[in-house]
Amino acid sequence: xxxxxxxxxSKIDYPADWVGIRYVEExxxxxxxxxxxxxxxxxxCSKGVMIDVLVDGQFAYYATPYLDEQHILKSIHxxxxxxxRASKYSIYKFTQEEVRKGHEGTYRTKCSDSVMDxxxxxxxxxxxxxxxxxxxxxxxxHAAVSIELVQRTTKIxxxxxxxxxxxxxxxxxxxxxxxxxxLDSQTxxxxxxxxxCYQTGATFVKDYxxxxxxxMVSDQAVELLLADQCPTEITDxxxxxxxxxxxxxxxxxxxxxxxxxxxxERNFAGSSFVSLEDFGSLQYGSDLMNIVFDPTIDNQxxxxxxxxxxxxxxxxxxxxDGILVRGLGGIESQVRSNVDGVSNLxxxxxxxxxxxxxxxxxxxxxxxxxxxxIGSIERGVYMESNRSWSIDDYRNxxxxxxxxxxxxxxxxxxxxxxxxxxxxxxxxxxxxxxMVGNEDTxxxxxxxxxxxGEPNQVERVGHASPLCMFKDIQVFxxx
Amino acid sequence: MKKDIFYTICTKAFDYLNSNxxxxxxxxxxxxxxxxxxxxxxxxxxxIEDFNITLSLYHDNKSLQSMTTISSDIDFSVKNLTxxxxxxxxxxxxxxxxxxxxFPDKFDSVEIDALGNLxxxxxxxxxxxxxxxxxxxxxxxxxxxxxxxCCTSSGTKHWFEKDSFLFDFxxxxxxxxxxxxxxxxxxxxxxxxxxxxxxxxxxxxLMNKPRMELKPGKYRTWFEPFAVADxxxxxxxxxVSESSIRKGSSCLIKMRDKNKNLSPLFSLDESFENxxxxxxxxxxxxSNTIPIISEGVFKNALINSKTAKEYxxxxxxxxxxxxWGMGEYLRSPFIHGGLLDDNDKLKALDTGLFLSxxxxxxxxxxxxxxxxxxxxxxxxxxxxxxMVAPIKTMRFDDSFYNFFxxxxxxxxxxxxxxxxxxxxxxxxxxxxxxxxILVNDFELTL
Numbered sequence: 001x002x003x004x005x006x007x008x009x010s011k012i013d014y015p016a017d018w019v020g021i022r023y024v025e026e027x028x029x030x031x032x033x034x035x036x037x038x039x040x041x042x043x044x045c046s047k048g049v050m051i052d053v054l055v056d057g058q059f060a061y062y063a064t065p066y067l068d069e070q071h072i073l074k075s076i077h078x079x080x081x082x083x084x085r086a087s088k089y090s091i092y093k094f095t096q097e098e099v100r101k102g103h104e105g106t107y108r109t110k111c112s113d114s115v116m117d118x119x120x121x122x123x124x125x126x127x128x129x130x131x132x133x134x135x136x137x138x139x140x141x142h143a144a145v146s147i148e149l150v151q152r153t154t155k156i157x158x159x160x161x162x163x164x165x166x167x168x169x170x171x172x173x174x175x176x177x178x179x180x181x182x183l184d185s186q187t188x189x190x191x192x193x194x195x196x197c198y199q200t201g202a203t204f205v206k207d208y209x210x211x212x213x214x215x216m217v218s219d220q221a222v223e224l225l226l227a228d229q230c231p232t233e234i235t236d237x238x239x240x241x242x243x244x245x246x247x248x249x250x251x252x253x254x255x256x257x258x259x260x261x262x263x264x265e266r267n268f269a270g271s272s273f274v275s276l277e278d279f280g281s282l283q284y285g286s287d288l289m290n291i292v293f294d295p296t297i298d299n300q301x302x303x304x305x306x307x308x309x310x311x312x313x314x315x316x317x318x319x320x321d322g323i324l325v326r327g328l329g330g331i332e333s334q335v336r337s338n339v340d341g342v343s344n345l346x347x348x349x350x351x352x353x354x355x356x357x358x359x360x361x362x363x364x365x366x367x368x369x370x371x372x373x374i375g376s377i378e379r380g381v382y383m384e385s386n387r388s389w390s391i392d393d394y395r396n397x398x399x400x401x402x403x404x405x406x407x408x409x410x411x412x413x414x415x416x417x418x419x420x421x422x423x424x425x426x427x428x429x430x431x432x433x434x435m436v437g438n439e440d441t442x443x444x445x446x447x448x449x450x451x452x453g454e455p456n457q458v459e460r461v462g463h464a465s466p467l468c469m470f471k472d473i474q475v476f477x478x479x
Numbered sequence: 480m481k482k483d484i485f486y487t488i489c490t491k492a493f494d495y496l497n498s499n500x501x502x503x504x505x506x507x508x509x510x511x512x513x514x515x516x517x518x519x520x521x522x523x524x525x526x527i528e529d530f531n532i533t534l535s536l537y538h539d540n541k542s543l544q545s546m547t548t549i550s551s552d553i554d555f556s557v558k559n560l561t562x563x564x565x566x567x568x569x570x571x572x573x574x575x576x577x578x579x580x581x582f583p584d585k586f587d588s589v590e591i592d593a594l595g596n597l598x599x600x601x602x603x604x605x606x607x608x609x610x611x612x613x614x615x616x617x618x619x620x621x622x623x624x625x626x627x628x629c630c631t632s633s634g635t636k637h638w639f640e641k642d643s644f645l646f647d648f649x650x651x652x653x654x655x656x657x658x659x660x661x662x663x664x665x666x667x668x669x670x671x672x673x674x675x676x677x678x679x680x681x682x683x684x685l686m687n688k689p690r691m692e693l694k695p696g697k698y699r700t701w702f703e704p705f706a707v708a709d710x711x712x713x714x715x716x717x718x719v720s721e722s723s724i725r726k727g728s729s730c731l732i733k734m735r736d737k738n739k740n741l742s743p744l745f746s747l748d749e750s751f752e753n754x755x756x757x758x759x760x761x762x763x764x765x766s767n768t769i770p771i772i773s774e775g776v777f778k779n780a781l782i783n784s785k786t787a788k789e790y791x792x793x794x795x796x797x798x799x800x801x802x803w804g805m806g807e808y809l810r811s812p813f814i815h816g817g818l819l820d821d822n823d824k825l826k827a828l829d830t831g832l833f834l835s836x837x838x839x840x841x842x843x844x845x846x847x848x849x850x851x852x853x854x855x856x857x858x859x860x861x862x863x864x865x866m867v868a869p870i871k872t873m874r875f876d877d878s879f880y881n882f883f884x885x886x887x888x889x890x891x892x893x894x895x896x897x898x899x900x901x902x903x904x905x906x907x908x909x910x911x912x913x914x915x916i917l918v919n920d921f922e923l924t925l
Binding site: 032034037038039040041042043044045046047048058059060061062063064065066067068071075078079081082083085086089090091119120121124141142146178180184185187262263264266267268270271351353388389390391392393394396397399401419421423425451454455456457458478479 | 513514515517518520521522523524525526527528529530531542543544545546547548549550551552555559563566567570573574575577579600601604608617618619621647648649651655657659725726727728732789800804838839840841842843844846847848849851852853855872873874876878901902903905906924925
């Protein structure tokens with residue numbers, strides 16, 4: 001990046017209330033295997049700027065990949081004129097003092113070495129070693145390894161003095177294998193589709209025990225092939241942390257987004273069963289439920305120091321002892337709704353504006369051991385690793401499916417069951433949260449695939465959870 | 480972006496190649512105006528210029544890919560491309576050979592300039608706000624040019640440029656009844672928009688009744704074309720792909736391997752005849768119409784050149800993997816219309832469910848063809864061919880082997896094109912063409 005954005009901001013000739021420039025450069029290196037061969041080696045190098053202006057209380061933006069001083073100045077001018085024209089129709093008159101304060105600071109992923117230090121040879125060797133292990137059982141008809149390494153640099157400057165520089169290194173390692181016989185085929189992965197991703201460095205990838213993970217994935221794919229269908233009944237349900245990730249995401253994260261509650265998303269992602277009046281009083285779930293927005297956890301996927309509006313990010317309780325206390329809304333939604341929020345205005349890249357997003361949304365550990373949870377159940381089902389998700393536009397009626405299930409009988413995990421699914425309604429489901437695992441059961445995951453916004457954006461979010469048990473849930477299997 | 484500028488950028492990139500290298504360049508671009516509304520007021524306004532080129536560098540049986548951002552400035556763009564070629568070149572030695580990698584054949588040039596009459600950017604907002612009623616509209620307007628282009632070092636040159644707008648909005652009343660409108664075109668006509676808006680407003684007024692709560696069970700159901708289009712979208716995800724069939728993860732395995740058929744009323748083609756989208760893929764290969772399911776019988780999967788090479792098949796030039804890791808997906812699906820006249824659909828339904836749209840679909844059992852999702856927007860109970868009341872949101876979970884199979888009673892004669900609304904990777908041309916369908920015993924579960 002050779003452009004001097006501060007100098008560009010000093011040359012603006014339009015009487016705007018505020019102008020900001022967010023430069024994003026993201027490099028992705030990915031390698032995937034198809035059975036025993038390297039299938040794809042891809043790189044993605046995306047650079048550009050998002051110009052955001054405030055004129056007469058109305059924001060307008062202009063995104064461009066053309067990093068040229070004159071073009072950027074011209075784009076700022078165009079955005080200002082658009083904001084001026086649009087200001088007579090504003091949903092809310094923002095002020096720079098309220099929503100673009102101008103903070104300074106830096107953030108770097110905590111790691112000793114960058115994922116960009118890994119060569120194609122390094123990654124290829126790791127992936128092929130995993131692929132070889134995945135293909136060992138004779139029932140495996142297809143196996144794949146995918147390793148994605150990402151480095152994202154974000155720099156924010158503004159006429160109110162923002163000067164923020166954040167650099168994140170990320171890695172995603174995905175293994176999957178499909179076992180097939182004459183009657184069925186079953187696919188198993190490490191923790192569900194693209195669920196195993198972190199902010200981390202090269203050492204994490206090099207030290208990853210890919211053979212151990214690969215052996216587990218393929219062995220369980222074969223187990224599933226021979227397993228009975230998950231039974232259809234109302235029973236106790238134990239969810240592993242890699243399924244709790246999805247449960248938290250869909251039935252807590254999205255419904256608490258203030259822009260959904262304010263109605264911005266009703267034409268696309270949907271609304272929420274939560275209303276603005278519910279904050280501070282709604283019994284969201286059982287009193288074992290403590291949910292935090294936590295952008296401070298080392299190596300979780302959505303850790304950062306500042307959101308894309310330039311606001312400093314801190315850990316906050318969203319739900320405390322089962323009571324809803326705070327919304328997932330950035331500074332713009334906070335001033336519109338007068339509800340406490342968090343610093344979560346995030347954009348997928350330079351070509352999208354920040355909107356209210358999840359970051360790291362975690363369920364805090366409780367006090368039960370794994371043995372206590374399983375041992376307390378006379379009959380139930382244990383489910384692991386998401387493979388199917390669907391929930392209505394108000395985030396009430398959900399149905400989720402998992403890759404791997406096991407029966408719980410007389411306090412012990414027994415036979416494997418395939419195609420395990422469950423369904424419920426958000427509020428009664430969380431009220432049925434009966435036991436929460438302790439620190440020993442707590443695991444951290446993330447997903448790079450959270451979709452929202454118009455135009456659409458896909459965002460990286462992190463979720464961590466202990467093992468959890470829910471009472472009297474409808475479970476069922478496949479056809 | 481102008482066609483000649485794109486071709487010039489490509490030529491300069493090809494000049495940078497060594498004699499033993501080959502290169503394909505695929506452009507995706509947009510120059511778009513967006514307005515986002517909530518409660519008939521403006522939430523966000525912006526312009527997005529976004530141009531990127533995917534380079535695939537070939538050397539013997541090795542291939543590496545890179546995507547980089549470019550602009551209409553030739554020097555800026557060529558500098559970015561040659562930098563990426565250098566990066567890929569440096570990685571070639573470490574890249575293993577793969578016998579399934581083949582450089583694409585040369586194809587005759589396809590050039591489509593679908594120019595229209597778009598509103599002036601500085602007049603759009605006033606024009607829309609002159610029609611929109613207070614406090615009812617939430618949604619997004621997008622307009623401008625969409626670009627696709629592909630050049631290969633063996634001489635293939637394709638260009639696709641389309642002027643288009645899409646007003647994707649919901650009208651929402653105080654009781655949160657909702658009507659969804661997708662209003663796409665290439666030629667702006669304010670009086671036509673006014674007509675569409677008034678029709679939607681009238682439809683919303685009909686929903687102003689107490690909502691019925693249905694019990695889980697099996698219901699006779701009419702699906703409007705856009706609801707059918709959502710089911711067809713599922714076939715792009717572990718469905719029509721030859722690779723997914725071979726790998727044991729396709730919902731169509733029963734049709735291909737076990738001779739399971741759907742209803743003879745159901746036919747699905749991949750068809751580029753209406754030129755709504757570019758008929759060439761990221762390798763520059765040009766597709767013709769491909770019958771996938773004809774009168775309920777499985778005919779062809781979508782096969783890209785890599786899969787063809789891997790399994791010794793003939794490619795029908797399906798797409799390579801996209802940024803979501805999905806390949807051989809439907810780019811221009813067409814479901815054949817049937818005999819049921821649109822004016823007779825409620826009479827034919829008699830008593831049952833009318834669903835305008837469905838929401839958030841996913842496989843609940845991929846191999847069994849079972850799809851779960853929810854009702855959304857204009858969904859109501861019908862008795863004796865007349866609307867009785869809107870329904871509360873219901874979850875369904877049923878197999879397309881039922882609702883496109885034995886339970887499919889009739890197919891509408893009117894085929895509607897639902898524009899692609901997904902903008903994750905930018906605005907997209909193209910549409911899914913579907914009729915409505917009448918189905919027996921559709922299963923609601925929650």
